[in-house]
Amino acid sequence: MSTAVIGCLVIAAAVTVLIRQGAGKFTEVISHDFLMFLELLPKILAGCLIGAFVTMLLPREVVARWVGGESGVIGIIIAMLVGICLPGGPFAIYPVTAALVGLGADVGAITAFITAWSLLGFNRALVWELPFMGGDFVFWRVIISIPLPILVGLFARMLANAVASSGEVK
């Protein structure tokens, strides 16, 4: 669905460029971006292969046991480290998260895990973000984001406790 919407927007933008700025500009944009697309291909193939191999080698139950086994700040830090290393898109990460919930991992570790995967995951940053945003942007964004999974894990745990105790009062 969203791909179709973006497709329509892109076609509209391309037509606008063609009409407003002429065929020269149109060819310039498309040839520049096509080169960028070609440069991306080997990186994305590598990223997809890494995702498939890790999924085969590390069943989600094993990952969930690592993350869910520890509590406290140590649990949050382990969750963060696993999140950084685990490749794959949302279709790979949410089943692992569901397994974590099933194994009784706490909300803090689960939140730290998803946050680390989203903000610091090396596969995601190198394969997807780097080609678009450039090395300087990705490097500094990652440096700034390093404390965030721990912070958000602790915060989510506080929220969960607050919700639980307000439930008891009622």
Place this chain on the structure above:
Amino acid sequence: MDMSLTFFVEAFLWVVVVGLAVLALARGKILFREATRDGTMDFLRTLPRIFLGVVGSGFLAEVIPQDLVVRSIGPESGMLGVLIATVLGAVTPGGAVVGFAIAATALRSGGGAPQIIAYATAWALFAIQRVVVWELPTVEARVVWLRVAASLPLPFLAAIGAMLIGRP
């Protein structure tokens, strides 16, 4: 992008691929073949979307009104710009490249770095479409809402971090 960095990243990724392939082969030929096939299929499935994202961001950057970008999320837009960028990140569809394509477009047309970082962080953590389509059907709702609520301040923290260190 810097040529040597591109080369380094690419070499690193393929070293990881080869290492994992050796590990998979040690576990058996069938596992190796299945993983290679799955990975290649993933690659072929994402190709059209990537093409759209890369070529699309080029055309969108050409037609987007630059002064609008600069005024709403430019370097001088401050915390209001961060707020606007965070909301935009939340409503961007959660596919593989859409958010990065838009972020790259905004960066090319005059967006400020802290604002773009807030956009990318919000999109990564709580793009509404991804939470609804992917996360809620698989993960217990209580956990999802707690995670999203705890994540709401993060785009602001990341943007403030970028403002404080003055990078990127």
